[in-house]
Amino acid sequence: MEARITLLPGDGVGPEVVHEAAACLTAVAKAYGHRFHLEEALIGGAAVDATGDPLPAATLARCQASQAVLLGAVGGPAWDRHPRDQRPESGLLRLRRSLGLYANLRPVKVHPALEDASPLRPEVTHGTDLMIVRELGGGLYFGEPRSFSDERAVNTLPYTRTEIEQVARVAFELAASRRRRLVSVDKANVLETSRLWRQIVDELAPSYPTVQVTHAYVDSFAMALITRPRDFDVVLTENLFGDILSDEAAVLAGSLGLLPSASLGGPVGLYEPIHGSAPDIAGRDAANPIGTILSAAMLLRHSLRLETEALALEAAVDRVLKGGHGTSDLGGLKHQHGTRALGERIREAIRPPRAKGARLADSAYAWCGSPEGARSHL
Numbered sequence: 001m002e003a004r005i006t007l008l009p010g011d012g013v014g015p016e017v018v019h020e021a022a023a024c025l026t027a028v029a030k031a032y033g034h035r036f037h038l039e040e041a042l043i044g045g046a047a048v049d050a051t052g053d054p055l056p057a058a059t060l061a062r063c064q065a066s067q068a069v070l071l072g073a074v075g076g077p078a079w080d081r082h083p084r085d086q087r088p089e090s091g092l093l094r095l096r097r098s099l100g101l102y103a104n105l106r107p108v109k110v111h112p113a114l115e116d117a118s119p120l121r122p123e124v125t126h127g128t129d130l131m132i133v134r135e136l137g138g139g140l141y142f143g144e145p146r147s148f149s150d151e152r153a154v155n156t157l158p159y160t161r162t163e164i165e166q167v168a169r170v171a172f173e174l175a176a177s178r179r180r181r182l183v184s185v186d187k188a189n190v191l192e193t194s195r196l197w198r199q200i201v202d203e204l205a206p207s208y209p210t211v212q213v214t215h216a217y218v219d220s221f222a223m224a225l226i227t228r229p230r231d232f233d234v235v236l237t238e239n240l241f242g243d244i245l246s247d248e249a250a251v252l253a254g255s256l257g258l259l260p261s262a263s264l265g266g267p268v269g270l271y272e273p274i275h276g277s278a279p280d281i282a283g284r285d286a287a288n289p290i291g292t293i294l295s296a297a298m299l300l301r302h303s304l305r306l307e308t309e310a311l312a313l314e315a316a317v318d319r320v321l322k323g324g325h326g327t328s329d330l331g332g333l334k335h336q337h338g339t340r341a342l343g344e345r346i347r348e349a350i351r352p353p354r355a356k357g358a359r360l361a362d363s364a365y366a367w368c369g370s371p372e373g374a375r376s377h378l
């Protein structure tokens with residue numbers, strides 16, 4: 001197939017990790033006989049420096065004209081004092097909103113080769129396989145009124161029935177196609193929007209009779225997530241809670257650099273690692289590219305509907321980790337590499353279709369749960 005994919009490298013380690021993931025997409029295209037047209041555009045601080053706008057109109061137009069977007073990260077100390085609409089992060093938020101993306105899928109798996117990479121005990125983390133479904137288009141990030149002065153600052157946390165229902169349905173569908181457990185995380189003991197959230201999740205539950213639904217308060221859930229992660233399957237939550245809980249969940253996996261994400265809901269999907277621009281290691285060939293490479297696998301699966309190719313890329317990552325290869329953030333692995341060398345190893349591990357020993361679906365990172373389930377409500 002032919003596909004147009006926009007690359008948004010962004011800031012800090014963004015260009016380094018996107019470079020490796022884009023090369024993986026090219027390698028998949030070659031192995032499987034596709035033509036991917038990869039075109040770069042500016043976003044974030046890089047775009048502010050070049051144009052004064054963290055999401056230039058040309059970038060948005062290019063994203064809208066492609067089938068999928070792969071983003072690295074935005075932000076960094078150079079832009080921290082810029083006014084809000086010229087901050088790199090505001091460009092990313094505008095992009096998510098403009099593309100109509102409301103469901104952010106953040107899978108968290110603990111790879112058997114990385115059980116010693118986490119500060120948590122392997123008895124706790126072993127076998128963890130979660131899907132965090134984070135609402136992405138509403139809540140505190142976008143709520144009005146918002147204001148700032150030296151004496152008083154305001155943010156607002158609104159949610160409408162429609163916003164809650166549409167993301168909750170994605171989570172229910174995913175749960176139905178996975179291990180049929182859904183935990184909805186809120187703060188209904190304090191927040192009105194959380195009360196509505198809980199009410200709507202309960203209203204939807206009878207339509208998904210196979211799914212066992214529970215509710216949890218975000219404070220105690222934050223503890224449960226890292227003390228008994230195997231108890232959870234799909235985790236549904238609002239925008240800010242999902243942001244925080246997914247970084248916390250990275251501790252289970254072994255590094256923030258490992259976790260991918262897919263943002264869905266509109267005609268064009270956005271794929272990005274959950275980490276930021278990592279200014280402390282930027283430009284040193286030290287960033288872990290796996291989160292971005294696994295995001296590229298999600299892109300193949302969700303936007304291009306190339307499930308076998310997605311599995312092939314996930315299997316390549318799996319094989320490289322099993323061989324003891326990683327970046328320096330993955331403590332305990334035998335062979336430590338830079339970003340580029342690890343990316344190259346992963347590319348070389350991509351197997352063409354029907355290759356001997358490909359065993360794609362068996363890899364530790366293989367998607368669990370039918371993407372069709374998620375699609376039916378997107």
Ligand SMILES: NC(=O)c1ccc[n+]([C@@H]2O[C@H](COP(=O)([O-])OP(=O)(O)OC[C@H]3O[C@@H](n4cnc5c(N)ncnc54)[C@H](O)[C@@H]3O)[C@@H](O)[C@H]2O)c1
Pocket residue numbers: 013017072073074075076077089092255256257258272273274275276277278279280281286287288289291329
């Ligand atoms: N989606 C995004 O673009 C995104 C996400 C989060 C943060 N940010 C922005 O990034 C900037 C830095 O934020 P931060 O430092 O709080 O968070 P961060 O995620 O950039 O970094 C947190 C820690 O994790 C490490 N880390 C992150 N990615 C890594 C990787 N791929 N490999 C190895 N280690 C990795 C970093 O070195 C750092 O020690 C801020 O401007 C923030 O707003 C952007």
Ligand SMILES: CC(C)[C@H](C(=O)O)[C@@H](O)C(=O)O
Pocket residue numbers: 075089092093243274275276
């Ligand atoms: C950079 C920031 C706006 C972003 C968010 O909060 O959504 C990031 O933390 C993320 O997790 O993608």
Ligand SMILES: [Mg+2]
Pocket residue numbers: 243244247274
């Ligand atoms: Mg975040």
